[in-house]
Amino acid sequence: MIGAGMGAMAAAARLAVAGHRVTVYERSATFGGAVGAFERDGFAFDTGPGLLHVPAVYRDLFLKTGKEPLDGRVTMGQVDPASRHLFADGTDVSLPNASRGGVVAALDAALGAGAGERWGTFLGRARDAWDRSRRPLLEEPLWPNWQVLGREPYPALRQRRMLRTRQARTLAEVGAWELADPRLATLLDACALAYGLDPRHAPASAALLPYMEQTFGSWYVQGGMRALARAVYERCLERKVEFVFGAEVAGVVEKDGRAAGLELAGGPDGGRVVDADQVVAGAGTSGLGGLRPWQEGDVRPGAEEAPGRFTVLLALRGARPDGTAHRTVVHSPDTAAEAAAVFGGALAERPTVTVLRPDDLTTRPDDVHEAVTLTATVAPSGGPFGLDWTDGALRERCAETLVAAARPVIPDIRERLLWREILTPAETGRVHPPALAGDGGRYLRPSNSTRLPGLYLVGGWAHPGGGLAHAGMSGALVAGLIVEGEDFRGSQ
Structure with a gap:
């Protein structure tokens, strides 16, 4: 397995668990x-x-691979409110977790009567698409x-637009x-941008994303999502999975028309071939x-997008105030301009900034300090529509923009x-969007099985796309294809 x-x-x-070495x-x-x-000075x-939106994926993984459930390995709970939102006109609204009625009421109270009902009705159409x-x-x-x-699964309303009846496509x-x-x-x-999608072009079926969040909730793992990764890693070790770190794969070995192993690159093992009955690639095309x-007619990767x-x-002195929202989104005054910058290789003047402030003692040295994370979706590193994120001045300018945006949330932040x-895309790579139906299949990801028998693809660049939950789904699909072969019809 690669990666x-x-x-x-x-x-x-x-x-x-199925008996494979x-x-x-x-x-x-x-x-x-x-x-x-990242750890430093007790932070x-x-x-x-920073959050998990479909915990059932990893609960199922632990159920199918051992006796001890996921909740026995990590402490996981819903954050409430699920998110606080600050808009450019000064509107401030907190949305409760996994409560459609609560969200409707909150939006009505903050945005005016009828706003919540329109959002709730929209979520009903998103449920149909789901x-x-x-x-x-x-x-x-x-x-x-x-x-x-x-084919587009979202049942967009028919509306009179420019002297003819039209339906929303994006x-x-x-x-x-x-x-x-x-x-x-x-x-x-903003929801689409957070998932790495351009809302100006993403199909209407991207409505599934806020539907999933508000239906299945936003969950936090004590110790952060890294604690979830550690739990999955330890479950692998318990099932006798072997890990070789610092081992770069140079390529897949083909023999008799199928994948037959891996060739390692660099170090003392450089050039060594490792035999395998099946190869699973989880690191994109680099390995x-x-x-x-893929072959002619297959879905191709959309990594360039x-x-x-x-x-x-941010390591801050001073305690986290009581009643602080775990996640606050400070919205851009112009998401269309922001998307044009992100997907056009520029820096948005006023990006959407997410402020994460977990109520978790394991993230800070003591009760009189606070660990805060600011994030924004930006152009990737390099390429025709990317930025040079190794440029120190650019990094500092973008960091200052995010800190300034966070001041309404943390007034004394400086x-x-x-x-x-x-951390920039030069260190963390790309945000692989989840797969979406519609738009002729442009937003699908390559199949987990390939033209080369014995070679399978897993992870964010393969079906069903990126995101923490989707990655877990891809693992279940690949395991099913290998264990059950052509008889595999999907996860149960």
Whole structure:
């Protein structure tokens, strides 16, 4: 197996339980992929996702791979409110966790009568899209006739526009035409941007993303998401999965028309070939040695469209105030301009900034300090539509923009600052969006099985796309394909 990301480890644990001998080769020094951590002076921060929105994925993994459930290994609970939102016009609203009625009431109170009802009705249409696409999109291997998922599952309203009847095709159009309040449209656009999607072009089916969050809730693991990664890693070890860290894979070995092993690169093992009956690639195309595992007519990766994430880790003196929201989103006054910058290789003047302030003693040295994380979706590192994130001046300018945006949330942020650490897409890579139906299949990801028998793809760049929950789903799909072969019809 190539890579020790969350999807690869989810597949490894399931395969080991099914009787396979599994060895994972990871080029870095640790497990977890994008689910990383940074520690200094008693402070600890997640450097990847800060919340989990579909915990059932990892609960199922632990149920299928051992007796001890996930909740016996980590302390996990819903954050409430799920999120606080500050809009450019000064509107401030906190949305309760996993309560559609509560969200409707909160939006009505903050945005005016009718706003909550429009959002609730929109979520009802998003639920219809979920029911239509959930299983083939998330729980089954990508069909050979994947083109059927190119049909738009979101039942957009028919509206009179420019002298003719039209339906919203993009998420931005859903927000502008159906929600009828620029703040609700901003709420929707910001959700898409957080997942690495351009709301101006993402299909209307991206409505599934806020639906999933508000239906299944926002969950935090004590110790951060890194604690979840550690729990999955330890479950792999318990099932006798072997890990080889610092081992870069140069390519996949083909023999008799199928994948037959790996060739290692660099170090004392450089050039050594490791035999294997099956190969699972969880590190994108970098470990395939130039091999392209798809053929004409297959879904191709859309990595060139994926943005990055800019993160500022703040060590603050002073206690976290009682009643502080775990997650606050400070919205851009113009998400269309922000998206144009992010996907056009520029720095947004006023980006959407997420402020994470966990109530977790393990993240700080004591009760009179606080660990805060600021994040924004930004252009990726390098490439025709990227930025040079190794430029120190650019890094500092972007960090200052995020800190300034966070001042309405933490007014004394500069006075309390002990130190800060900056992470850019140059260090953390790209944000791989989840797969979406609609738009002719443009937002699907490559199938987990490939044109080369014995070679499988797992993780954010493969079906069903990126995100912590989706990675766990990809691991279940790959394990099912290997264990059950052509008879596998999807997760149960």
